[in-house]
Amino acid sequence: MDSTTRIFQIEGGNFDEIISEAARIIKQGGTVAFPTETVYGLGADALNSEAVRKIFQAKGRPQDNPLIVHITDTEQLDMLARDVSDSAHKLMDAFWPGPLTLIFRRRDIVPDVTTCGLDTVAVRMPDDPVAMALIEQAGTPIAAPSANISGRPSPTTAEHVRADLSGRIDAVIDGGPVRVGVESTVLDMTPDIPVLLRPGEVSVEQIRECVGEVRIGYTEHRAGAGEIVRSPGLKYTHYSPQTRLVLVKGNSQAVVDRIDELAREYRAKNFRVGLLVTDETAEHVSADEVFLLGSRYNASAIASNLFAGLRYLDQKDLDIIIADGWIEQDGVGVAVKNRLNKAAGESVETGKTG
Numbered sequence: 001m002d003s004t005t006r007i008f009q010i011e012g013g014n015f016d017e018i019i020s021e022a023a024r025i026i027k028q029g030g031t032v033a034f035p036t037e038t039v040y041g042l043g044a045d046a047l048n049s050e051a052v053r054k055i056f057q058a059k060g061r062p063q064d065n066p067l068i069v070h071i072t073d074t075e076q077l078d079m080l081a082r083d084v085s086d087s088a089h090k091l092m093d094a095f096w097p098g099p100l101t102l103i104f105r106r107r108d109i110v111p112d113v114t115t116c117g118l119d120t121v122a123v124r125m126p127d128d129p130v131a132m133a134l135i136e137q138a139g140t141p142i143a144a145p146s147a148n149i150s151g152r153p154s155p156t157t158a159e160h161v162r163a164d165l166s167g168r169i170d171a172v173i174d175g176g177p178v179r180v181g182v183e184s185t186v187l188d189m190t191p192d193i194p195v196l197l198r199p200g201e202v203s204v205e206q207i208r209e210c211v212g213e214v215r216i217g218y219t220e221h222r223a224g225a226g227e228i229v230r231s232p233g234l235k236y237t238h239y240s241p242q243t244r245l246v247l248v249k250g251n252s253q254a255v256v257d258r259i260d261e262l263a264r265e266y267r268a269k270n271f272r273v274g275l276l277v278t279d280e281t282a283e284h285v286s287a288d289e290v291f292l293l294g295s296r297y298n299a300s301a302i303a304s305n306l307f308a309g310l311r312y313l314d315q316k317d318l319d320i321i322i323a324d325g326w327i328e329q330d331g332v333g334v335a336v337k338n339r340l341n342k343a344a345g346e347s348v349e350t351g352k353t354g
């Protein structure tokens with residue numbers, strides 16, 4: 001902590017050199033932030049308690065929010081997990097490597113600090129050449145939560161990681177912007193019927209098509225104090241800009257009209273107003289700062305812009321950010337709406353919501 005963070009910029013032919021240096025840091029018990037296809041992760045040797053503790057310290061992560069362990073082959077899974085069902089094998093065949101995290105009963109080799117003392121472990125095989133090469137070279141599973149200060153929007157570029165964690169971690173590998181932009185789908189495989197704990201790019205429909213019945217185990221609101229949650233991380237504030245954020249919900253022109261009305265009202269009060277809106281909505285509204293999310297009919301584009309947009313507007317010295325909730329729910333759209341709901345401190349309903 002409070003030392004220099006090395007920046008490894010992947011360019012030209014230096015890939016192998018960077019990976020072996022970063023893997024050396026992991027093997028020695030250090031922390032390295034690296035790109036995955038979902039968001040940037042902050043990695044450490046998942047089997048080394050001392051190393052994993054550094055992740056919690058650097059992020060200011062609550063001690064009861066367990067980490068996802070990243071692997072590159074199924075032998076590593078056998079080392080970490082027990083009772084891996086046929087359904088789980090089907091899911092791994094269909095979606096690994098990819099943005100699906102599975103929760104299993106854990107083996108004793110996994111330190112308590114990695115799972116926060118739970119008898120289960122979350123595992124995923126990331127689909128990113130840097131992440132895969134790093135895990136392979138390090139020769140150990142890598143525990144890696146998102147590489148942001150806890151509670152802040154997840155990082156989708158190395159610059160976001162630097163802004164949050166510079167001086168607090170050993171190194172960042174800059175592999176450019178990530179592909180997906182929202183965190184992995186989390187599915188608990190320990191009950192007879194799997195439970196979806198967090199929506200991501202792999203959709204509930206895709207999972208159902210693969211293994212049949214799935215229960216929904218997450219909520220769209222921030223869990224209140226004392227509320228019992230299945231996934232410990234769900235009870236904390238997430239993805240939040242420091243600026244007050246109001247989400248206008250619905251899926252009709254009423255959303256656009258309400259955003260326009262709110263922006264005018266706040267500006268009349270001399271508020272500096274920022275808008276986080278789709279391209280279509282942007283044509284009908286104005287404010288001090290406008291961040292374009294992409295088309296409301298292209299949830300993938302919005303997913304890859306969402307966290308960058310929250311961070312961009314948060315730096316603009318605004319009094320309020322108004323966010324556009326009119327986003328189609330196809331595919332990753334469910335995950336985008338979920339992150340927006342969690343990021344917003346307040347919301348305004350306009351009737352029909354998708």
Ligand code: AMP
Pocket residue numbers: 065066067068103115118120121122144145146183186197198230231232233234
């Ligand atoms: P992050 O890596 O910061 O995106 O967060 C990982 C998510 O996975 C959090 O919401 C955790 O609560 C959840 N998670 C990790 N391990 C487990 C586990 N063993 N059981 C339930 N949820 C888990």
Ligand code: MG
Pocket residue numbers: 145146154
């Ligand atoms: Mg996170």
